[in-house]
Amino acid sequence: MYIGRRLLRVVLCLIAVSMLTFTLLQLAPGDFASIQASGGGTVGLAQEATSEQQAGLAARYGEDIPVWQQYLKFMAGAVTGDMGPSYKYQHLDVEEIIAGAFPISASLAVGAILISVLVAVPLGILAAVRRKSVWDWGTMFAATLGHGLPNYLAGLVLVIVFSGMLSLLPPFGWDGPANMILPVLALSIAPIGVLARYVRNSVLENLREEYVVAAKSKGGRSRTIMVRHVLRNSMMPLVTVLGPMFAGLATGTIFVESIFGVPGLGRYFTEAAVGRDMPLLMGTTLFFAALLMVMNLVVDLIYALLDPRVRADLGLTRTGEESARRARDAGSGRRRPVAVGGAS
């Protein structure tokens, strides 16, 4: 019931996103053909197309039918999984582009999440347990720094050090697993910062919880308490951050893709926006939106399952959803422009 309602909302939301994208695209100055032509102008002539050419182009780009029909035609295609060829990459259908490029972006995102968790969780715990020590201060300083470091800078430093100076890793390309290492590292720096801070605060909070105090007073070994109670409870909220973080990373790898020559989806998306490639832009936008919403849905469900208070209340009430949403907004929503633009 609840899931059905949420899914319905996702679908309605996607329709709204598609209409918004299409409308904005119609309102935006410039169209694919003229942008393409001005690019061509630098090698040939600044010449306007003849009307025959224009008619041919209009037919080619499906612009010979009313705008609303163009929209419906695309959406019908999108629903049946046939969005037609991209304007720019004529030899590829939009769904082919997404199917080919997204797994690459996603693999980077998964890698970055793994690295971030592996690094940030121990660091965060260490900082919390050794509170006010050099460890705490140093970790949090580094985390804050990483949090604010644009990932293209991180990427460049990595290229200079590991490829330029040490000649250890290939600086670009997508030929094998070795190519993944540097982009994944570049992507994970900001999430490490975010997660480490999150984990530290979460552990600190749990350390103060009554049950921990109680367990301690009963003479439980502190290690057992740490592992059994504090860590377990501290890690749960992490789930809510990781979901949207994944979505943000998977859609926000433009610089990293460009620096390391990774054929991911981010580049296609930017090229589509700049070139007004309607099918590709609609396709990628909808895909990103769907990904984000589905991730949120999954997070909400996991959160609901994990949280004893919510679990007890089998109705999966709004409260669980609310808290999840708040945690989520904290995790990535706030910095979404940056997800594409800079760090995160």
Next chain:
Amino acid sequence: MNGGITVSRRLFLGGGIGVTGLTLAGCGFEGQDEPEPTGADGAEGPSGTMRLAISSGSIDSLDPHYVNNVMLVVPAGLLEGLVLSNDEGNDVVPAAAESWEVSEDASTYTFTMRAGATWSNGDPVTAGDAEWSFKRLLTPTGAGTNYAAGASSYLSGLGIKGATEHLSGADTDWANVGISASDDATLVVELEAPNSDFLLLMSHYSMVLLHPASLEAMPQDWMQPENWVGNGAYVPQTWSPTSSLKMVANESYWDFASVRVATIDMVLGMDATATLTSFNSGDLDIVSANATVVQQDPELQEKIVEVPGYGITYLQRMWGGHEAINDERVRRALSMAIDRDALAAVTGGSEGGTTLIPGNTVPGWDSGLAVAYDVDGALALLDEAGFGDGLPDARLQFTFESPWLEALAEQWHEALGITLHIELLEGGVHTETRWAPFEDTSLMSFYGGTFSGLTTMSNWVNNIFGPDYVRQFSLSTEDWLAHQVIQADESLDGAAKAAALEESLATNSDPRAQEFAELAVQARGTVDEAERTQTFLQAAALREEMAFTIPLMWNSRLFAVADDVEGFAPRAAPETCYYKYLSRSEG
């Protein structure tokens, strides 16, 4: 360089008398690329990989009739036209055509296709394939017009009989176009008039041959590596439009024996700084380099190869805006107040561009065309035009940040006391607004642009800032709007519209623009070299005088090339070099 071009021109035009088939095989490239004396049977085939990063853009398509970065790779190794350019870029060598004959009046070319040459699937490369390819390019509503406007409009420079009319839709009968395959081995091309640049222009990327059968069978998928059928030295192996195109040597290529590198890996979309880092660490062999960065890096400078005269940066007067801009003296004064060498110095990799023809590389150019940097002269001219107490401010729209923009603003401010408002517009906005009359009448409006092309006089007079361009931009705002109405008029058929547009240009453009147009066409058809150059110069002088378009810089391209790379002979063409000549020195 000048010597080279004169000699070859004389060779191929032969003074216009009794020009017979000239086979240029053996001059220029073959000696240099003679296979190592290890066995004539090519016992030692191509080996190794060479990695190139010469464009930060993507390669959206491999269709040569589609204007995009395909021009970087298709002519360089994937598909071959009838001829290739020589190393200097001033003459041609045989490619898909083995030889050709030029008729006595220099207006009919009879190409003989290379015997035994095949496509990568084993099909013979025929004259019919060539005709099919050119027809596709010239078909107004066909696949070829994917705004090949750049590519297909190049054909007006070729001057093939009936081509322009066919492309514009004025004449739909292919039989009237001067391209025909008389048999599998023979392609006859008729020109409207003799054209000294014809063969060179045939080396343009849009003139490569396509494999008709695979395009017909797979209209969309033929360019996928697995479906690829080509006649070039390389075939694509993997292609990811935004990040790389990997090509391997094509064993069916007619000149496979001289191909030395087994795999060419073209890296795309890589950030400039990352590119240089990778180059320095030895991962890339040939990369394009930013001139300003090179200036700062002495170590890199030793590895730089420069291609001068690659293109030009210019200012174009826009329609509308403050009327002062319509006064020729104002435009010339603005042009005279530009310290072009200083612009070039901050931009790097450029020279001050004193004319709309890159005079540093185009043979026959005359310094008499050049506009001098003369602030006093500019002020005197303004005084004469009645703007002695000051000009209105100006604006300039462009699409990306470049150091010259602010340097120009500073120069105009200092010399003429005007403020230049720089507007960087997003690509789509720029294309939509640059040819529309600028509405704010308090500002003189310009847009900035770049052009590049073959370094011949004919190309820079007839194709780039050519007759239609010059006439169009000399129209008054009202006449331009009227011209556009004709262009958009759907009730006119192709022929009628073409006539109406020509009428509009001929009557409403500046008389000197009309004269320019006539001289340009006349020059192209002139067989005598001295006379031809003279006529071109005469035309060019008129174009400079009107100053609707103001030259700024002659740009070069810089490449950083690894020490062990040999056979890299870059030309002022988008594809830079032909991969078949590349090799790696031993040890």
Next chain:
Amino acid sequence: MTATVKAPAAGPGPITISLPPPRSEWSRRAARFRRNRLAVLGLALVALACLTALAAPLIAPHHYATINPGQEFLPSFSPGHLMGTDLLGRDVLSRLLFSLRTALFVGIMAELLSLIIAFAVGLLAGYKGGKIDQWLMALTDVMFAFPGYLFAVLLVAVLGRSTWAVILALTIASWVGQSRLLRAQIMRMKTLEFVEAGRAMGAGPWTLVMRYMVPGALGPVLVTTSFGIPANMLAEAGLAILGLGVAPPTPSLGTMINEGYRFVQTNPELIAWPVGVFVLIMLAFTWVGDGVRDAFDVDES
């Protein structure tokens, strides 16, 4: 960090306020904030940055756009150019000062605008509830799922690369989270006793919201603001990298970093200065944000 850290929060999100603050609460918060030395340091840095930015025209040794031919790429600590000059011979220090101005202006204005929207949406949705709430939240869902980059491209396309276009693009990307936060705060407080009491005493909706609820929601909002401003600055830099930032000649940190990046191997100080300033400001805002969050955390009592 310091003694006052309480709540699990990586940012602006999960903060709960359980009681209406009595007047003296503000002084207690201030005290808590003061005890956090990093937060105070951060605040001092932020104040310094703001002052510097405001005074940029007075203290900059040169005009930011003045080109000095022949003086390109002077190293740092050259006479007359403390931080050297860039590729056009412009004074890096002067450009940096004005960049700071641009960055702070963009960061703060975008945050302010998104706060205004967020207050309107959040209060309306939270207070009215019902259909209005559902519609507004559906709107935030859509906006949340819409890629911010696309808005940035299209806005910049329509408005040109002006400072305001960038501010708008950032605002559009950030109002959603804040609206939801405010709505949640208002919804929570609606049921609190003191609000009920106010209602019983006959306070109108306006009074209820303004007198009782808004002050209560202020804490979390302050926290998001102090994290939001640097996030906006980061995003502005990102847009500049993509060629969508504030257009020249107006200098911005993003543009400076972007330009310096090209010369990172030959003239690393060109990127080091703007990055240094940028990172310092990011740190300062984050410390302030941490401090504010701790100060408003009522767990302590």
